[in-house]
């Protein structure tokens with residue numbers, strides 16, 4: 397039996413928004429199954445036959461009058477299902493039903509206050525007692541004329557038609573993004589759409605997710621062997637467990653020591669996976685191979701590309717030795733994808749080449765298996781629990797594929813790696829000892845490419861600056877710096893300087909993401 401076809405679900409039509417997967421994720425949070433389909437591939441005959449309870453039209457970077465740039469089968473508006481249009485989805489819904497869209501005189505980006513005009517099921521409990529709600533906007537166009545039989549539910553100062561509805565036909569349009577956390581009560585609005593308007597039933601859990609992913613893996617890889625690049629972090633560990641459940645002994649994990657890991661990490665990983673979890677694991681010590689290629693390289697993108705290419709070369713080398721390997725499994729997550737390239741081929745701009753996505757060579761012999769590529773970190777953690785992985789693995793801070801290479805801006809040297817491993821070791825150890833590790837989403841030490849003057853025991857020193865970064869986040873897409881008590885900062889600064897030769901100054905990074913990223917490169 398197909399696990400997803402018989403479920404009642406919400407269909408999300410994707411017009412290329414950065415947030416489409418976030419809509420899907422919100423729906424999963426409500427225990428409901430959803431499926432994303434590109435606007436180019438709307439199949440109305442299939443929609444009628446399937447058990448769909450409602451449709452969401454996503455946002456997107458286009459203008460509704462750029463007809464040559466997108467395809468939209470208007471018949472979808474006649475299938476009799478509730479429809480919620482978000483941002484571009486709101487505009488296209490309005491235009492196709494006879495309304496009008498024009499360039500806004502006042503573009504709205506960021507937080508905006510909207511005022512209630514009329515009651516609606518969609519906005520039950522959405523406004524405060526003053527009939528106001530704070531929402532997050534990102535648009536340059538706006539609906540300037542409503543279609544027939546629609547009414548206004550809410551407005552902002554600059555856009556009158558911020559929420560509109562035709563409750564008879566169950567058509568709803570919102571100009572803002574209810575799926576992002578900055579829209580304070582966005583979840584309430586989506587919940588109203590799902591349960592009060594679409595009347596969808598809860599039918600989705602981590603267990604269902606696990607079963608579906610296992611089924612998808614079996615379908616994708618058939619009888620072939622799969623190698624899995626294991627790093628010991630939560631993502632690749634979850635992928636390894638999923639694959640092990642899906643194909644058993646046909647899974648071979650490869651753990652590559654690239655010389656850019658945390659102190660003693662290689663020992664811990666081999667111990668956990670080979671000895672405790674009895675997973676088929678090959679340990680490859682490629683420290684010299686990596687460092688020799690990276691030495692003297694300072695450009696962040698070059699570093700990422702070199703590391704990505706070498707990882708694949710090594711995987712291919714081992715795939716050849718093992719024979720009959722056609723697939724390489726990786727723990728790519730959705731935020732890695734969205735920042736490396738656009739998933740739909742639309743205008744999301746590239747931030748950096750995450751090593752398991754954009755850092756891969758164009759011509760690769762192995763096909764990729766990426767079962768987590770539409771999930772967010774916290775969802776992967778829940779899945780890990782479902783797969784019986786230990787709390788220790790599940791709650792580990794993320795560690796990037798290119799490792800310490802992107803935590804030492806400028807050229808890479810053996811000396812810098814040695815110093816950085818130690819600094820990171822003391823920082824993480826102290827976080828654990830002082831009960832802070834689990835309050836922080838990710839923390840690390842980095843080595844800045846400048847030396848400064850210090851004084852120790854009456855002598856002048858001229859040594860590196862160690863930068864500490866600790867952030868809180870929901871999914872790594874946005875982040876805030878962690879507010880340490882002064883006492884802890886003093887302690888860790890002393891520990892690092894007293895124990896590590898080569899560092900005479902410790903600084904703390906107090907930027908959020910955006911405008912910075914979590915890693916330095």
Ligand code: XMP
Pocket residue numbers: 732735748749750751752794795796797798838872909912913914915916917
């Ligand atoms: P940034 O620096 O883009 O990081 O804000 C967001 C999250 O992604 C991790 N990261 C990576 N993970 N391969 C990975 O597996 C990579 O190339 C990579 N680059 C960044 C980063 O540690 C943070 O958790």
